Amino acid sequence: MKAMTASSKCRAALATAAASAVLAAVPVIGAQPAHSQPYPPTPPTLTLTATTVVAGDDLGFTGTGFMPTEGVNAFLFSKPVKLGRFTADANGTVKGTVTIPKWTDPGKHYFRLKGVESKRSLGAKIIVRPHRPHLADTGEDRSLVMVGGAAALLALGAGTMMAVRRRKHN
Numbered sequence: 001m002k003a004m005t006a007s008s009k010c011r012a013a014l015a016t017a018a019a020s021a022v023l024a025a026v027p028v029i030g031a032q033p034a035h036s037q038p039y040p041p042t043p044p045t046l047t048l049t050a051t052t053v054v055a056g057d058d059l060g061f062t063g064t065g066f067m068p069t070e071g072v073n074a075f076l077f078s079k080p081v082k083l084g085r086f087t088a089d090a091n092g093t094v095k096g097t098v099t100i101p102k103w104t105d106p107g108k109h110y111f112r113l114k115g116v117e118s119k120r121s122l123g124a125k126i127i128v129r130p131h132r133p134h135l136a137d138t139g140e141d142r143s144l145v146m147v148g149g150a151a152a153l154l155a156l157g158a159g160t161m162m163a164v165r166r167r168k169h170n
Contacts, residue, residue, distance in 0.1 A: 046113060046122040049106050055131035056102035063113045066092040071116035072100050077123075078109050088115075106130045 044065025053059050066072055066088040074083040074096065083098035094113065105128070112123035 001063045015048050042107070044120060044122055048111065048124055048126065050126075051124070052127045053100050054129045055100055055104040055106070058097050058099050059111065059126070060097045061095070061113065063088075063094045064092060065122070066094055066113075066115045066120055067118045068092050070118060073114050073116065075114065076100065076104065076109055077112060078105065078107070080169075100128060102131045104131075105126050118166065 042064070044063070046064075047062045049060035061074070063072065068088060068090045070088045070092070072086045072088055072094045073088065075081065076083055076098075081101060083100075083102075084096065086094045086096045088094040107128060109126050109128050110123050111126050112121060114121045
């Protein structure tokens with residue numbers, strides 16, 4: 001058996017170190033860069049266009065913290081009423097408008113968004129005022145003209161009666 005010289009031992013050690021470096025580097029080369037996430041993560045939020053609404057009116061909302069493209073249901077609670085289904089954008093934000101039913105009881109209620117997949121739930125208290133039906137718009141309001149005309153006719157009639165009585169007495 002031939003003895004290894006110092007230079008061949010050095011070459012063997014160098015080859016072993018190079019092979020180890022290549023084997024260790026292969027998984028790192030194929031790895032994707034890490035995307036930093038803010039810490040602590042941004043808490044989910046719910047923003048409403050109003051906290052007091054009239055039954056029958058619209059309510060706008062923006063909710064954050066849902067999964068990207070997740071389905072999100074909107075509810076009104078006291079009596080559970082599903083107001084609609086919306087889809088979160090790629091950032092997990094959902095925006096929309098719902099109509100508060102005209103038959104909703106006046107008082108305090110709870111508006112809630114709930115993610116279908118994540119089960120994330122965001123809610124806020126709202127106050128619903130009673131629905132007041134609007135009077136029909138007929139185009140022109142002639143009530144003042146009619147009242148004024150009736151008053152003028154009444155005054156004319158009273159003046160005529162006074163003139164007739166004066167003639168009779170004279």
